[in-house]
Amino acid sequence: MTRYHLNEMPDAWYNAIPELPEPMQPPLHPGTREPLGPDDLTPLFPMGLIMQEASPDVWVSIPGEVIDILRMWRPTPLVRAERLERMLGTPARIYFKDESVSPAGSHKPNTAVPQAFYNQQEGIKRLTTETGAGQWGTALSFATAQFDMECKVYMVRSSYEQKPYRRILMETWGGEVVPSPVADPSSPGSLGLAISDAVADAAQREDTHYALGSVLNHVLLHQTVIGLEARDQLKLAGEERPDVVIAPCGGGSNLGGIALPFMTDRDVRLVAVEPASCPTLTEGTFEYDFGDTAGMTPLLPMYTLGKDFMPPTIHAGGLRYHGDSPIISALVKAGRMEAVAYPQGKTFEAAVMFANAEGRIPAPECGHGIRAAIDEALAAKETGEEKVILFNYCGHGFLDLAAYDDYNNGRLIDG
């Protein structure tokens, strides 16, 4: 457990779009199916974010007001998991970037803060959003509170019922939380349905915009502080580069955040980890699809299981999404990024190993990345390779302990 600290966080975000292996296909208008112009997005998003969505610049300056808030927990530590290495008996060196130290306990505030900021700059008073596991809703409630804005969170009903503590945390930061879908109390809900609820709310009110916690280009842009810091911290640790960068993938934001700053280094493998029960990248189709279930959002070029796909209510609620970030999808399609899928039992087994080795309880989403990191380390043990593994510790599991109760007592679905 050696920790590597930086004194300063980055002052610019890394924009991967100009450096992607192949140019991105544009988003399409849901009605006309023509490429979207910036004006098509103004009912939902501020111009500051719309311009970032299609920015041609490789580096985008982070506003000082945003840095002032991100500094509350950034730079986050990079930790060498020496005890896990010893437990596995691997010659690999395993590092994780600890994004669990943020106010919401995950990487999500990295984008919640700039999203609230750009909206407040344009006079918006209120944001709506969806949340799955509750990480994103917590992050946005925290961020809007910093800018004296209101926040309304549509929470996937199965998470709302499984995770009362997440709701309380959002409420403590002043957020208003309702279960989604609002119109069907018998449905367990999904991210796609909750997005529809939140977009419909924002579309109705002049003072209200919508905020999305993953998928979109500007969200991944904001998350690149993770990988940029990790790159410098690995140097502090004496590593030239990681051999493999691993993160769980739902919409793609924590994966994009840690992986994109390594994208142009062809010697670095990039690995997406998803649940076997929601296998968007490993079993989905690359095509234009809606981001939400009701078909209100623009059409995005992405891997998708279809907008009507209803994933089972696994505990990793943040990974229950039918689609994927267009940037991540483009990288997988181009062969620049790999994808693997695990059943949830294997991810909890890894999470508990990690909890015993490193003394930290990971979020169920995070358990997916840990599973893949452990398997990479075990493969290195077979070959004797001194591989450098970097994964994103994207959130703690203190608010997910009901999931561990199910695992400890053999009550998990999907093994």
Add this chain to the structure above:
Amino acid sequence: MTRYHLNEMPDAWYNAIPELPEPMQPPLHPGTREPLGPDDLTPLFPMGLIMQEASPDVWVSIPGEVIDILRMWRPTPLVRAERLERMLGTPARIYFKDESVSPAGSHKPNTAVPQAFYNQQEGIKRLTTETGAGQWGTALSFATAQFDMECKVYMVRSSYEQKPYRRILMETWGGEVVPSPVADPSSPGSLGLAISDAVADAAQREDTHYALGSVLNHVLLHQTVIGLEARDQLKLAGEERPDVVIAPCGGGSNLGGIALPFMTDRDVRLVAVEPASCPTLTEGTFEYDFGDTAGMTPLLPMYTLGKDFMPPTIHAGGLRYHGDSPIISALVKAGRMEAVAYPQGKTFEAAVMFANAEGRIPAPECGHGIRAAIDEALAAKETGEEKVILFNYCGHGFLDLAAYDDYNNGRLIDG
């Protein structure tokens, strides 16, 4: 939010006993009322800890095996709460020592690890203990897992029912958890009753010892890593010394941990903060009393509300104790330490202010120290004094969100 990091944790604990203003009175045998000898304690404790309980040495070396585990989260950061200072408009500089980064989310593992270590060294296979808020039981479950020992936790029934997540966390680390008092399922329980249960269990089995999470001299000794690190980190921050050191006080371990290393500097005020509903130091009597309700433990010289005192079921379960550490009691009696008491509503008000300013949700116990730190800062605003305030951020509140739900919805007793 400037954070100060050290590279190394201390390699010795600070033993305050030889430097106390007045010599300590000895513990007495519960039967004979004669001073205890080391052998009287061997049924419950290993000799390594018994010797520390009455050590004449000012510095006690920390075993390497203990350091190896404490390094998983130590040294912990010292944080300057600049956003809280601005919110209060105070000229005071407020620092907090972040003990919430440990596996259990509090300062408790600092002593759980050495206690498990010394027991394992003597061939003990199993430890029993009590837990109030659940912080200590979590810490001991984690620590025993590191040494392949069993752990049985008697959890105060009101906490057991209020905090299922704490139970799950203990079970995830392999601890066995039962509600206390075992013999009376209708009782909400108290720390005193739970100690009786745990001591009775340990006394019955050869392979089992008992571990206490606070009160005793060796526990406070182990916690001094907090203050020792903070003293060095304040120097890094350019501060010669704190003007006042503040911590909540239940049994006294987190207060002792941060305050004792400053004890011999007469320019540093030391402040204990307790709940108005369990006002041991502010309204109790200094006398010999039992540590538990059944009268099985040695008699200790301390402030006490009487062993049969049943505190109301406030959320700061870790502060619901009738007695207090003999070291802390001696310092208060000698006038070297101050004590203040707050009703729980005032402490939650402070905790929510802190959560908004600094983006962290404190444990209810921790809210007591924050309340006193805020009041010190507001007093400094009145006088214009550039006071340096240090408090112990002794635990996060992610597992206490039900308490915030009560506060947010006006359901707190002792408001």
